[in-house]
Amino acid sequence: MISGKFSLQRMRALIIKEFIQILRDRSTFGIIFMMPIIQLMIYGYAINTNPKHLPTAVVMADDSLYVRSLTAAMQNTGYFSFTDFPPTVAEAEDLMAKGDVQFIIEIPQNFSRDLLRGEHPDVLVVADATDPVAIGNAISSVAHINTTALSRDLEKAGDALQTRGPPFTIKVHNRYNPEGLTAYNIVPGLIGLLLNMTLISMTAVAITRERERGTLENLLAMPARPFEVMIGKITPFIIIAYMQAAVILIVSHILFGLPIEGSLLLLIFGLSIYIAANLAIGFTISTFATNQLQAMQMTFFYFLPSLLLSGFLFPFRGMPLWAQYLGNAFPITHALRILRGLVLKGIGLHHIAADLWAMAAALVVVGYIAMKRYRETID
Amino acid sequence: MMQDAGVTSAHMPEGYAIAVHDLHKSFGQRHVVRGCSINVPYGNIYGFLGPNGTGKTTTIRMLCGLLTPDAGTGTCLGYNIRTQSALIKRQAGYMPQKFGLYDDLTIRENLEFVARLYEMPDAKQVATDALHRLGLHHRQNQLAGQLSGGWKQRLALAACVLHKPRLLLLDEPTAGVDPKARREFWDEIHAFAAEGITVLVSTHYMDEAERCHQIGYLLDGKLLVHGAVSDIIAQSRLSTWRITAQNTAEVMHDLQKRAGVEMATSFGTQLHIAGADAEALQRAIESMQAVFPAAQAEKITPSLEDIFIHTMAAVGDRDSQIEEKAGEDASA
Numbered sequence: 001m002i003s004g005k006f007s008l009q010r011m012r013a014l015i016i017k018e019f020i021q022i023l024r025d026r027s028t029f030g031i032i033f034m035m036p037i038i039q040l041m042i043y044g045y046a047i048n049t050n051p052k053h054l055p056t057a058v059v060m061a062d063d064s065l066y067v068r069s070l071t072a073a074m075q076n077t078g079y080f081s082f083t084d085f086p087p088t089v090a091e092a093e094d095l096m097a098k099g100d101v102q103f104i105i106e107i108p109q110n111f112s113r114d115l116l117r118g119e120h121p122d123v124l125v126v127a128d129a130t131d132p133v134a135i136g137n138a139i140s141s142v143a144h145i146n147t148t149a150l151s152r153d154l155e156k157a158g159d160a161l162q163t164r165g166p167p168f169t170i171k172v173h174n175r176y177n178p179e180g181l182t183a184y185n186i187v188p189g190l191i192g193l194l195l196n197m198t199l200i201s202m203t204a205v206a207i208t209r210e211r212e213r214g215t216l217e218n219l220l221a222m223p224a225r226p227f228e229v230m231i232g233k234i235t236p237f238i239i240i241a242y243m244q245a246a247v248i249l250i251v252s253h254i255l256f257g258l259p260i261e262g263s264l265l266l267l268i269f270g271l272s273i274y275i276a277a278n279l280a281i282g283f284t285i286s287t288f289a290t291n292q293l294q295a296m297q298m299t300f301f302y303f304l305p306s307l308l309l310s311g312f313l314f315p316f317r318g319m320p321l322w323a324q325y326l327g328n329a330f331p332i333t334h335a336l337r338i339l340r341g342l343v344l345k346g347i348g349l350h351h352i353a354a355d356l357w358a359m360a361a362a363l364v365v366v367g368y369i370a371m372k373r374y375r376e377t378i379d
Numbered sequence: 380m381m382q383d384a385g386v387t388s389a390h391m392p393e394g395y396a397i398a399v400h401d402l403h404k405s406f407g408q409r410h411v412v413r414g415c416s417i418n419v420p421y422g423n424i425y426g427f428l429g430p431n432g433t434g435k436t437t438t439i440r441m442l443c444g445l446l447t448p449d450a451g452t453g454t455c456l457g458y459n460i461r462t463q464s465a466l467i468k469r470q471a472g473y474m475p476q477k478f479g480l481y482d483d484l485t486i487r488e489n490l491e492f493v494a495r496l497y498e499m500p501d502a503k504q505v506a507t508d509a510l511h512r513l514g515l516h517h518r519q520n521q522l523a524g525q526l527s528g529g530w531k532q533r534l535a536l537a538a539c540v541l542h543k544p545r546l547l548l549l550d551e552p553t554a555g556v557d558p559k560a561r562r563e564f565w566d567e568i569h570a571f572a573a574e575g576i577t578v579l580v581s582t583h584y585m586d587e588a589e590r591c592h593q594i595g596y597l598l599d600g601k602l603l604v605h606g607a608v609s610d611i612i613a614q615s616r617l618s619t620w621r622i623t624a625q626n627t628a629e630v631m632h633d634l635q636k637r638a639g640v641e642m643a644t645s646f647g648t649q650l651h652i653a654g655a656d657a658e659a660l661q662r663a664i665e666s667m668q669a670v671f672p673a674a675q676a677e678k679i680t681p682s683l684e685d686i687f688i689h690t691m692a693a694v695g696d697r698d699s700q701i702e703e704k705a706g707e708d709a710s711a
Contacts, residue, residue: 213477213482214475214477214478214479215479215480215481217445217475217477217479218473218475218479218480219479219496220445221443221444221445221468221473221475221479222468222493222496222497223465223468223469223496223497223498224496
């Protein structure tokens with residue numbers, strides 16, 4: 001019996017047919033090749049787990065030759081970039097809460113006097129530990145700076161000072177996540193990540209499915225308005241999104257003791273804008289995709305770069321400027337800052353305002369595209 | 380009679396449930412509907428015929444506001460198809476070719492959903508009534524996706540009359556449905572017409588065309604023939620003969636070579652042959668009988684199918700000549 005045996009010709013026919021189908025689906029084909037290229041670009045050029053030139057605020061209560069040598073030595077490590085010189089500690093801490101600076105260096109009053117007296121004054125380095133990976137190498141670079149930074153200056157002041165060990169002490173304080181727990185950094189990020197993934201893919205697929213099955217045609221022939229269809233589609237997902245966020249927060253509070261330092265109301269408000277932006281993105285994808293597979297592919301096409309450039313897995317400040325600009329275009333980047341800020345830092349509305357506006361802007365732009373592309377007719 | 384009969388109609392447009400003139404629609408390079416004009420009087424069942432890909436679905440979609448015509452004007456139920464599609468949607472029921480309800484909802488859930496979309500006050504009661512009328516009350520909690528093809532179509536029809544429309548637009552509602560279910564479906568269509576609902580229904584089945592008050596035959600995006608079935612047959616200049624012979628294949632081969640024979644179709648031991656030139660056809664049959672004395676010939680009334688296939692072939696020949704001409708012009 002012929003049909004019972006393996007046939008090379010039949011197999012060939014099947015392979016040819018499969019190739020034709022793959023090549024015909026242009027968008028899937030494009031994504032297959034664009035995905036690795038984009039990922040190569042991001043991993044090769046954008047991601048850096050050893051970020052340098054981290055923005056640092058210096059509060060100088062004393063200014064002398066020694067202070068300048070010390071700050072110069074720190075800058076020479078390559079990890080610190082002195083961006084702000086606030087007059088008071090309170091102002092410096094405000095900068096850190098906003099996320100404008102990663103470190104605060106406090107030079108105490110009478111630093112030079114105490115130094116010369118051999119009283120080993122303390123220099124305080126405060127690190128924003130919400131992202132432990134980002135600060136790790138910078139911290140170890142300053143650990144022994146006290147033994148070398150001032151050696152040349154102090155030669156003139158007398159050898160006596162040098163023989164009694166390091167002339168000053170570096171004290172490192174981890175702010176917001178004092179134990180440097182990675183879980184604390186990851187958990188708020190996870191909320192952003194999961195909402196990104198579920199909301200975009202579910203919305204994109206749910207609407208594409210209606211078109212694929214032909215039910216959309218029926219729906220539009222009835223008096224359903226596009227806006228009603230859109231709201232009807234996304235409302236269940238909004239509820240799902242809040243439940244998802246609540247589950248993560250509650251479980252990680254119980255299991256990891258994750259605090260919620262900031263206002264819960266503000267958290268819900270921030271999440272709402274984020275959720276809306278994600279739904280708009282999913283909806284927009286559905287207006288481009290012709291079938292559910294394409295919708296899934298496009299979701300991943302959006303999802304991977306946004307995840308990699310958001311600062312979830314890799315330090316945002318480690319990326320080159322172009323990648324930071326790109327990362328800032330994704331709502332997830334701002335959502336992560338808001339989530340980490342509210343959960344770990346306990347910051348207020350004025351600290352997250354910029355991120356809220358950025359997400360709102362993304363929502364307006366993407367929402368406009370979605371409504372523009374979604375029409376009442378099917379032509 | 381064969382040329383653009385719809386346009387010449389002198390009736391007042393107010394008397395028509397559907398009155399559209401010179402509709403055009405293109406998709407990219409494809410000019411699908413090319414000047415289609417249709418007039419359907421209130422209360423009529425209008426059969427919409429024509430080969431696949433000739434623009435029937437596109438035309439129906441333009442009538443119910445799913446597509447915007449590139450050119451052309453018209454009204455459905457007195458409402459402008461361009462500007463008042465929202466009002467048309469409220470009073471018309473459209474049944475797409477593909478099952479448009481939700482496979483993963485139950486029969487009742489589907490009906491309630493549709494009733495709510497039309498903002499009907501008591502959706503549950505409306506659905507219950509529809510289920511009783513359909514005879515599906517005992518299966519109301521079954522998923523719609525589990526229904527057979529015939530039942531799916533009847534459910535879809537029930538869903539699109541829930542809001543008591545004045546016009547029904549049915550796109551090939553009986554495609555792939557067994558003969559008994561088809562007949563039942565058409566009984567329902569006639570019941571709706573008796574209530575005064577105007578029905579436009581597209582179909583490929585000639586027996587269904589014969590159950591319509593009027594039919595229109597669409598070819599290449601234009602209405603080619605329209606009128607009552609009996610009028611179309613009576614006015615057709617097509618001569619048709621039935622040949623009975625044992626060796627039909629050989630007889631057919633012989634006839635196809637002779638002048639005057641434009642169409643030859645085999646029906647088992649019988650052949651139907653047709654041609655526009657009655658005398659030439661008769662001569663061809665006589666010459667054939669000289670070769671096959673046993674073959675018997677009998678003149679018959681052409682069927683609707685004979686007329687349409689003949690018309691289609693004639694227009695097809697003309698078009699291919701035009702296309703060849705265009706090709707020559709382009710290369711010159």
